[in-house]
Amino acid sequence: MEIYEFGKELISEAGDFIRGRMLEDFRVDAKLNPNDLVTDVDHETEAFIYERILEHWPEHRIIGEEGHGTDVEDTRGVLWIVDPIDGTLNFVHQLQNFAISIGVYIDGKPYAGFILDVMNDNLYHALAGKGAYKNDVRLGRMQDTHLAKSLIALNSNWVIKEGIGHTFTEVVKDARSTRSYGSAALDFVNTAQGIVSAALFFRLHPWDYAAGMIILAETGGVTTNLLGEEINILKKDSVLAGNPGIHEELKQYFTSDEKFIASHRKAHGEK
Ligand code: IPD
Ligand code: CA
Ligand code: CA
Known part of the structure; x- marks a missing residue:
C-alpha cells in the first residue's frame, strides 16, 4: 500500500483508538513542569502508531514526542514524525480540541502530512505537490492578508x-x-x-x-x-x-x- 494511503488509514485508526480509550480512566503525569502534562493515552497512542508503521515498513524510521526515535540524527530514508496527542492540556481539561499529527519526510524532503482533529473526526491531509484536503474536499489557495x-x-x-x-x-x-x-x-x-x-x-x-x-x-x-x-x-x-x-x-x-x-x-x- 502506498505510504500516503497507509498514513490516512493509520491516523484514522489511531483516532478510533483514542476515542475508545477515553471511555476508560487514564493517568495524567507532569513532565518538565506542573503545566507540562502527559497521559497514558499519549504513550499508548504513540506505541500504537509506532508498531503499525514498523509492521508494514520495518526499514522506516520514526520520531515520536513520547520517546520513540531518540537515535534519529539525520533525515536519510523515510522518516515519520509523530505527535500522538497535540494539545494534551486540551485533552486533559476539555476532552476536545486536540489532534494527532504525523509528518512524513523522504531524504529530508516533505512527502506527506496528516492531522486528525480527533473529536470532530476531520482528517487534514496533503501529499507534497498534490494539494491539501479536509477529508475529501480540496482546500483552496490562501489569500494574502494584512x-x-x-x-x-x-x-x-x-x-x-x-x-x-x-x-x-x-x-x-x-x-x-x-x-x-x-x-x-x-x-x-x-x-x-x-x-x-x-x-x-x-x-x-x-x-x-x-x-x-x-x-x-x-x-x-x-x-x-x-x-x-x-x-x-x-x-x-x-x-x-x-x-x-x-x-x-x-x-x-x-x-x-x-x-x-x-x-x-x-x-x-x-x-
Ligand atoms: C503543544 C501544543 C501547544 C503549543 C506547545 C506544544 P503538546 O503540544 O501544540 O499549542 O503551544 O508549544 O508543546 O505538548 O500538547 O503535544
Ligand atoms: Ca505537540
Ligand atoms: Ca503531544
Whole structure:
C-alpha cells in the first residue's frame, strides 16, 4: 500500500483508538513542569502508531514526542514524525480540541502530512505537490492578508515572556485580534483554511510542525522561523506560518528588533 494511503488509514485508526480509550480512566503525569502534562493515552497512542508503521515498513524510521526515535540524527530514508496527542492540556481539561499529527519526510524532503482533529473526526491531509484536503474536499489557495485586518493564532505566554514579549506585544497591538487554540497542529490547519491568517510560536518541536508545514505549503502558505529562516525538521525552533503577504509583514517585526534577535539566538543558536 502506498505510504500516503497507509498514513490516512493509520491516523484514522489511531483516532478510533483514542476515542475508545477515553471511555476508560487514564493517568495524567507532569513532565518538565506542573503545566507540562502527559497521559497514558499519549504513550499508548504513540506505541500504537509506532508498531503499525514498523509492521508494514520495518526499514522506516520514526520520531515520536513520547520517546520513540531518540537515535534519529539525520533525515536519510523515510522518516515519520509523530505527535500522538497535540494539545494534551486540551485533552486533559476539555476532552476536545486536540489532534494527532504525523509528518512524513523522504531524504529530508516533505512527502506527506496528516492531522486528525480527533473529536470532530476531520482528517487534514496533503501529499507534497498534490494539494491539501479536509477529508475529501480540496482546500483552496490562501489569500494574502494584512495584519491590521487579520486574526492571528498566538499563545499569550509569549507576550509576557522576558526578552521577547515586547516584540509579540507590538504584533498583538497591530493585529485585528488574536486567538489561542492550544494545539499547534490545529493552528496550522486553521491557517491553511484562512480561519486565522497566521500562527506564531517562539518554540515548537519537530512533531508540532512536521505535518502542518506540509499541509500549509499545499495551500500556498509559508512556514519559516520568526527570523524568516528555513526550519530544520530535526530541531526545535520558533515558527511563523501564514499566507505569503502576512508572513512577510510579520517577519519584519522580528528581524528589525536586535533585542529579539539576541534572545532568539540564545534560545535556538545560530543558523
Ligand atoms: C503543544 C501544543 C501547544 C503549543 C506547545 C506544544 P503538546 O503540544 O501544540 O499549542 O503551544 O508549544 O508543546 O505538548 O500538547 O503535544
Ligand atoms: Ca505537540
Ligand atoms: Ca503531544
